[in-house]
Amino acid sequence: MAFVLSVTDRLADLLRDGSTYRVHCRRCGARLDYNDRSTAEREMAVHNDLKVTCVPTR
DSSP, X not given: OXXXXXXXXXXXXXXXXXXXXXXXXXXXXXXXXXXXXXXXHHHHHHHHOXXXXXXXXX
Protein backbone atom coordinates (compact mmCIF):
# COMPACT_ATOMS: atom_id res chain seq x y z
CA MET A 1 0.00 0.00 0.00
CA ALA A 2 0.98 3.61 -0.43
CA PHE A 3 0.49 6.52 1.88
CA VAL A 4 -2.68 8.51 1.18
CA LEU A 5 -3.14 12.15 2.15
CA SER A 6 -5.36 12.39 5.21
CA VAL A 7 -4.94 16.02 6.39
CA THR A 8 -3.12 18.95 4.82
CA ASP A 9 -2.10 22.13 6.62
CA ARG A 10 0.22 25.14 6.20
CA LEU A 11 3.56 23.39 6.40
CA ALA A 12 2.96 19.74 7.26
CA ASP A 13 0.71 17.00 5.97
CA LEU A 14 -0.65 13.89 7.64
CA LEU A 15 -0.69 10.76 5.50
CA ARG A 16 -2.07 7.32 6.26
CA ASP A 17 -1.15 3.81 5.17
CA GLY A 18 -3.34 1.31 7.00
CA SER A 19 -2.54 1.73 10.69
CA THR A 20 0.61 3.83 10.12
CA TYR A 21 0.47 7.61 10.06
CA ARG A 22 3.21 9.74 8.50
CA VAL A 23 3.85 13.42 9.15
CA HIS A 24 5.57 15.08 6.20
CA CYS A 25 6.93 18.57 6.80
CA ARG A 26 7.43 20.62 3.64
CA ARG A 27 9.63 23.11 5.51
CA CYS A 28 12.34 20.76 6.82
CA GLY A 29 11.63 17.62 4.80
CA ALA A 30 11.00 15.38 7.80
CA ARG A 31 8.99 12.18 7.27
CA LEU A 32 8.01 10.82 10.67
CA ASP A 33 6.01 7.60 11.09
CA TYR A 34 3.67 6.86 14.02
CA ASN A 35 1.36 4.00 14.97
CA ASP A 36 -1.39 6.19 16.41
CA ARG A 37 -3.16 9.19 14.96
CA SER A 38 -3.14 11.37 18.10
CA THR A 39 0.66 11.33 18.36
CA ALA A 40 0.98 12.05 14.65
CA GLU A 41 -1.46 14.98 14.92
CA ARG A 42 0.53 16.46 17.83
CA GLU A 43 3.75 16.20 15.82
CA MET A 44 2.03 17.74 12.80
CA ALA A 45 0.92 20.69 14.97
CA VAL A 46 4.53 21.26 16.07
CA HIS A 47 5.72 21.38 12.45
CA ASN A 48 2.86 23.73 11.49
CA ASP A 49 3.73 26.17 14.29
CA LEU A 50 5.57 29.12 12.75
CA LYS A 51 7.22 29.85 16.12
CA VAL A 52 9.02 26.48 16.06
CA THR A 53 12.20 26.15 14.03
CA CYS A 54 12.42 22.95 12.03
CA VAL A 55 15.82 21.40 11.47
CA PRO A 56 16.25 20.63 7.76
CA THR A 57 16.86 16.94 7.08
CA ARG A 58 17.83 17.39 3.44
